[in-house]
Amino acid sequence: MIYKGKWALVTGASAGIGEAFARSLAARGANLILTARRGERLKRLAEELKEKYGVETLAIEADLSQPDAPDKIAADIAAAGGQVDLLINNAGYGLPGRYEQSSWAIHRDFIELMVTSYAHLVRIFLPGMQARRYGRIINVASLAGLTPSAAGHTMYGASKAFLISFSQALAAENADTGVNVCALCPGFTYSEFHDVNKMRDVVNRLPDYMFMKAAPVVEGALIAVEARRPIYVPGRWNKFVAWLMRALPRSWAAALVARQSHRFRSGDAPNV
Numbered sequence: 001m002i003y004k005g006k007w008a009l010v011t012g013a014s015a016g017i018g019e020a021f022a023r024s025l026a027a028r029g030a031n032l033i034l035t036a037r038r039g040e041r042l043k044r045l046a047e048e049l050k051e052k053y054g055v056e057t058l059a060i061e062a063d064l065s066q067p068d069a070p071d072k073i074a075a076d077i078a079a080a081g082g083q084v085d086l087l088i089n090n091a092g093y094g095l096p097g098r099y100e101q102s103s104w105a106i107h108r109d110f111i112e113l114m115v116t117s118y119a120h121l122v123r124i125f126l127p128g129m130q131a132r133r134y135g136r137i138i139n140v141a142s143l144a145g146l147t148p149s150a151a152g153h154t155m156y157g158a159s160k161a162f163l164i165s166f167s168q169a170l171a172a173e174n175a176d177t178g179v180n181v182c183a184l185c186p187g188f189t190y191s192e193f194h195d196v197n198k199m200r201d202v203v204n205r206l207p208d209y210m211f212m213k214a215a216p217v218v219e220g221a222l223i224a225v226e227a228r229r230p231i232y233v234p235g236r237w238n239k240f241v242a243w244l245m246r247a248l249p250r251s252w253a254a255a256l257v258a259r260q261s262h263r264f265r266s267g268d269a270p271n272v
């Protein structure tokens, strides 16, 4: 997994799993295009990784809940003479609460970021990867996309299930194009995610073994995409949960998730 001279676009690179991807890819020699809304953080990270690993970096401040953001990012990359060999579609957040508690504007922005921007960025950069016969696409989904949904966080699991299905189809379509596609399905991961969606107090009550650090999640994902695995679940606990959800009859799995979900889901919307 040496990416010397390749260009990697990482969305949501200002924190958590995206920042861990940026660090890991830079350590492997990849030039980086980092994007998120917090431009100052991106610039600091870009400078740090450029100095430490001698890679080229480009920081692009963008809000991917805006429909024109992917085209603007692509234009900035083209203007800088760059290209995208690895696409890490990662930006995201959680939206607690029942569906009707959030306005349509909030749901629309959520779908734009969590579903549309992922698909749009793939549509922009896939043809170039195919033409060069080299590409790596990681769509950061979630274990939530592999488990039956329970009440609360209505759109989150649905958006992640989309990414898993989308990645599977893309992987199949690109089996002989040199482009490997993987849906990364982490479980609870230490990052800013649960601070942003105001669920920190709730998930703090969960046992440590249910959590992973971002770095091993990313390391496993890079191995998985090289091995052309269309779906990758990191960590023993998460693998056990994914296996259990597959092994149980769907109605039993749904009942189990419904019984446990008060431990990690909110039926109310704390952030809207």
Ligand SMILES: NC(=O)c1ccc[n+]([C@@H]2O[C@H](COP(=O)([O-])OP(=O)(O)OC[C@H]3O[C@@H](n4cnc5c(N)ncnc54)[C@H](OP(=O)(O)O)[C@@H]3O)[C@@H](O)[C@H]2O)c1
Residues within 6 Å of the ligand: 011, 012, 013, 014, 015, 016, 017, 018, 035, 036, 037, 038, 039, 062, 063, 064, 065, 090, 091, 092, 093, 094, 113, 140, 141, 142, 143, 185, 186, 187, 188, 189, 190, 191, 192, 193, 194, 196
């Ligand atoms: N942490 C977990 O337990 C967990 C579990 C499963 C899956 N995931 C998935 O992992 C991915 C990364 O989450 P994380 O845990 O690393 O959370 P995080 O630490 O909160 O990082 C989220 C990143 O997404 C960016 N982002 C959020 N809204 C954005 C927008 N509108 N436009 C552009 N960038 C935006 C944030 O940057 P700015 O705020 O600077 O824009 C930040 O860089 C998400 O897709 C999440 O669903 C996380």
